[in-house]
Amino acid sequence: MRIAIVGGTGTLGRRVAEELRTRGHEVRILSRHSPDHPVDLTTGAGLDTALAGCDTVVDASNSRGSAKEAERTLVAGTRNLLAAEQRAAVGHHVCVSIVGCDRVPVGYYRVKTAQERAVTEGPTPWTVVRAAQFHELLGEVFTLLGRLRVLPVPSVRLQSIACAEAARAVADAAERPPRLGRMEVVGPEPADARELARTWRAVTGRRALQLPVPLPGGVGRALRAGALTTDRPDVRGTVPFAVWLAGETAGR
Numbered sequence: 001m002r003i004a005i006v007g008g009t010g011t012l013g014r015r016v017a018e019e020l021r022t023r024g025h026e027v028r029i030l031s032r033h034s035p036d037h038p039v040d041l042t043t044g045a046g047l048d049t050a051l052a053g054c055d056t057v058v059d060a061s062n063s064r065g066s067a068k069e070a071e072r073t074l075v076a077g078t079r080n081l082l083a084a085e086q087r088a089a090v091g092h093h094v095c096v097s098i099v100g101c102d103r104v105p106v107g108y109y110r111v112k113t114a115q116e117r118a119v120t121e122g123p124t125p126w127t128v129v130r131a132a133q134f135h136e137l138l139g140e141v142f143t144l145l146g147r148l149r150v151l152p153v154p155s156v157r158l159q160s161i162a163c164a165e166a167a168r169a170v171a172d173a174a175e176r177p178p179r180l181g182r183m184e185v186v187g188p189e190p191a192d193a194r195e196l197a198r199t200w201r202a203v204t205g206r207r208a209l210q211l212p213v214p215l216p217g218g219v220g221r222a223l224r225a226g227a228l229t230t231d232r233p234d235v236r237g238t239v240p241f242a243v244w245l246a247g248e249t250a251g252r
């Protein structure tokens with residue numbers, strides 16, 4: 001198959017691209033800085049040329065800015081992408097989303113829910129793959145905060161997964177026919193973010209004072225109770241955070 005990966009240079013996208021290439025597919029990497037297929041979701045620039053002849057599109061783009069910027073890339077961008085897919089007769093749109101995003105209606109999660117809606121109401125047959133937080137994201141956040149020698153961590157129940165395992169599930173979805181439904185992909189074990197921060201300190205040996213941060217209101221209650229987790233995932237990864245982190249730390 002010829003598969004376009006929007007955001008194919010990102011944390012998830014580049015692993016999905018590697019996985020699909022290994023499986024013998026022709027993969028096109030689309031992003032603003034892609035040397036071969038430069039596109040901008042917010043304007044639609046480059047999409048018609050980049051999607052010509054593609055069977056499937058995986059949208060692994062992201063925006064790490066404000067919710068407003070995320071809305072421009074992920075919601076308006078999805079509409080631009082779907083319109084281009086229709087012109088190119090693309091048969092399957094795979095949207096990468098987040099487990100429980102619709103149970104936490106604030107900021108970025110609200111944008112992800114709106115992105116899903118654009119896909120499920122859009123013209124291209126679709127699959128939504130909801131992943132839990134990546135171990136890579138937690139590692140990045142703890143490392144950044146740890147530089148300040150303090151780790152302010154709220155109580156949030158997570159089910160984080162190694163990005164490579166999530167990428168395999170996204171690649172599987174791209175190879176199958178459109179599901180017209182969601183699938184959920186999580187790590188092997190749920191854990192509180194505070195427990196994961198303690199694991200990070202123990203495995204990396206970094207000294208940082210861990211501070212509890214209160215998360216007030218209904219959103220805080222929902223996050224503590226596991227709004228970003230699921231008991232019945234379609235795919236459960238096998239690599240716990242501590243094992244993934246030990247591998248990363250040894251590789252440095």
Ligand SMILES: NC(=O)c1ccc[n+]([C@@H]2O[C@H](COP(=O)([O-])OP(=O)(O)OC[C@H]3O[C@@H](n4cnc5c(N)ncnc54)[C@H](OP(=O)(O)O)[C@@H]3O)[C@@H](O)[C@H]2O)c1
Nearest residue numbers: 007009010011012031032033040041061062131133134137
């Ligand atoms: N990170 C997590 O823990 C996590 C967990 C679950 C689900 N997800 C979902 O997985 C997806 C990918 O996340 P990620 O963390 O892998 O993202 P990421 O590392 O931030 O990568 C974002 C990608 O999007 C591209 N991009 C950004 N703006 C663009 C634009 N206007 N037009 C075209 N391409 C654009 C970037 O390339 P250029 O800069 O070259 O444009 C890059 O390739 C997102 O949907 C996210 O919600 C992430």
